[in-house]
Amino acid sequence: MAKWAMVIDLERCTGCNSCAIACKYENSVPIGMFWRRLVSFTTGEYPNIRHEVIPRPCMMCENAPCARVCPTGATYYAGDGTVQMNYDKCIGCKYCMIACPYGARQYNFKKQEEKPYHNPDVLGREKGVVEKCTFCYHRIAKGEYKEKGHRMTACAQICPAGTTVFGDLDDPKSLVSRLIRDRRAVQIRADLGTKPRVYYLK
Amino acid sequence: MMDIFKYNLNDFMPLWDIRVAIDQFLGALGAGAFLAAIYVSHYHKRESKIGAFIAPVAAALGLLLVMTELGKPFRAIYAVLGNPTSILNWGTWIQGIFIPVAFLYAITITVGGKERLAKTLGIVGAFVAVLVASYHGLLMSVIPARPIWNSAHIPPLSLIYALTTGIAAYLILLSIVEKRDPDAEDTKKSLTHIWIWLLFAQLVMGVAFMLNSYWAGSDVLRQFKIVVGSPIFWVGVVILGMILPILILLSKKPVSLILTASLVLIGGLAFRYVLLDAGFASIVYNISVDFFP
Numbered sequence: 467m468a469k470w471a472m473v474i475d476l477e478r479c480t481g482c483n484s485c486a487i488a489c490k491y492e493n494s495v496p497i498g499m500f501w502r503r504l505v506s507f508t509t510g511e512y513p514n515i516r517h518e519v520i521p522r523p524c525m526m527c528e529n530a531p532c533a534r535v536c537p538t539g540a541t542y543y544a545g546d547g548t549v550q551m552n553y554d555k556c557i558g559c560k561y562c563m564i565a566c567p568y569g570a571r572q573y574n575f576k577k578q579e580e581k582p583y584h585n586p587d588v589l590g591r592e593k594g595v596v597e598k599c600t601f602c603y604h605r606i607a608k609g610e611y612k613e614k615g616h617r618m619t620a621c622a623q624i625c626p627a628g629t630t631v632f633g634d635l636d637d638p639k640s641l642v643s644r645l646i647r648d649r650r651a652v653q654i655r656a657d658l659g660t661k662p663r664v665y666y667l668k
Numbered sequence: 669m670m671d672i673f674k675y676n677l678n679d680f681m682p683l684w685d686i687r688v689a690i691d692q693f694l695g696a697l698g699a700g701a702f703l704a705a706i707y708v709s710h711y712h713k714r715e716s717k718i719g720a721f722i723a724p725v726a727a728a729l730g731l732l733l734v735m736t737e738l739g740k741p742f743r744a745i746y747a748v749l750g751n752p753t754s755i756l757n758w759g760t761w762i763q764g765i766f767i768p769v770a771f772l773y774a775i776t777i778t779v780g781g782k783e784r785l786a787k788t789l790g791i792v793g794a795f796v797a798v799l800v801a802s803y804h805g806l807l808m809s810v811i812p813a814r815p816i817w818n819s820a821h822i823p824p825l826s827l828i829y830a831l832t833t834g835i836a837a838y839l840i841l842l843s844i845v846e847k848r849d850p851d852a853e854d855t856k857k858s859l860t861h862i863w864i865w866l867l868f869a870q871l872v873m874g875v876a877f878m879l880n881s882y883w884a885g886s887d888v889l890r891q892f893k894i895v896v897g898s899p900i901f902w903v904g905v906v907i908l909g910m911i912l913p914i915l916i917l918l919s920k921k922p923v924s925l926i927l928t929a930s931l932v933l934i935g936g937l938a939f940r941y942v943l944l945d946a947g948f949a950s951i952v953y954n955i956s957v958d959f960f961p
Contacts, residue, residue, distance in 0.1 A: 505955050522955055537756035538746035555746055558739015560683045561756050567813035569951030594739025654958050658812045668959055
């Protein structure tokens with residue numbers, strides 16, 4: 467079984483938002499929500515100001531706080547290194563959103579509007595359930611959408627700068643495995659003990 | 669300083685709104701009133717009935733209110749036999765036991781006769797009531813993503829607030845319902861004696877929690893500043909909820925007991941709301957802190 471992981475090289479990221487849009491299109495994410503979002507900050511004091519952008523998908527933690535606190539077991543470990551949602555079991559208590567340190571989880575406050583295109587591979591979500599990034603589970607499970615022989619999430623496929631790399635941690639020769647051995651590799655809030663599977667090169 | 673572009677709806681909506689604060693307040697109030705009723709039942713059987721009836725009614729009201737907050741309330745049964753590592757799952761069990769037990773206890777002592785049954789129900793109920801009162805704090809204190817909640821102070825604070833607000837509700841009802849009864853006066857007197865000390869303990873524990881949060885590091889301090897910057901905290905929790913009731917009780921002026929107890933109730937609700945609200949401002953900070961410490 468594979469262990470899927472993602473590496474995001476912040477030195478390459480231009481902040482073009484195409485991954486966020488590709489994700490929305492691929493997963494039919496409604497207005498006002500992002501499964502993969504670009505968190506942006508302005509840091510520093512004038513005149514030494516920097517504008518920073520950090521793409522934030524679901525971190526697919528090995529020790530996920532959301533799966534720990536979900537009262538119904540709607541959030542579960544899928545076994546391939548991802549954390550997935552069972553929309554039929556979710557009661558909408560939002561405890562997982564409170565537990566997630568990354569804000570990766572999105573709640574359907576409203577009924578999702580009809581979209582001109584809905585990806586038939588992706589499950590629809592009702593009002594009152596929580597949803598989040600699935601690491602494009604439908605694409606990966608099918609094994610289609612390969613680029614250079616590798617399975618790809620929508621965000622990794624669209625990225626024009628090659629910022630986002632998706633791959634298998636169990637394969638020591640994969641690009642992801644090589645990149646996380648880079649000393650620039652960090653995990654966000656690793657101090658919380660979540661063991662995220664999304665690595666950033668800073 | 670960090671400026672943030674706000675464009676994701678979900679990050680800036682309060683995930684748990686005031687209904688959850690009221691649920692925590694009412695559930696804890698019920699548990700506190702139950703414990704007070706058990707205490708009173710050793711002296712005045714007749715007066716203990718009122719407290720015993722507050723417990724299931726308040727706890728059930730809170731539970732109903734929080735059900736309206738769920739996205740899918742009709743699936744709530746899944747939470748009972750769900751994931752045992754979740755505190756919310758424990759909470760469904762604890763409250764699911766507490767409400768019927770408290771209700772049966774109230775019925776038993778009202779009907780009278782079955783002393784042994786009442787005693788058993790009282791012991792079980794008192795045990796579960798302590799769990800209910802602490803559970804609402806435990807629910808918040810196990811979340812490392814919300815630093816100000818992630819403190820061992822929260823469950824005991826929740827427990828002490830349960831006791832003070834429970835006794836306050838009890839005293840209000842006693843003053844309204846049992847006006848002419850001499851035993852009621854006696855009950856009120858003995859409850860007020862404990863109440864002063866509990867209010868003191870609440871003040872000390874509250875100050876300890878605030879000092880602890882102030883010195884617990886930068887991420888807690890950020891949320892601590894939200895708490896101390898809020899007028900609800902200063903007016904509701906500190907002045908109305910703590911200082912004024914203690915001053916009134918110590919000065920022994922003939923101020924109505926109903927007023928004092930209402931102040932404590934306001935303080936209890938304000939405390940839940942302020943603490944709940946302060947937790948919801950950590951996401952962007954969490955993401956940025958590893959890159960711009």
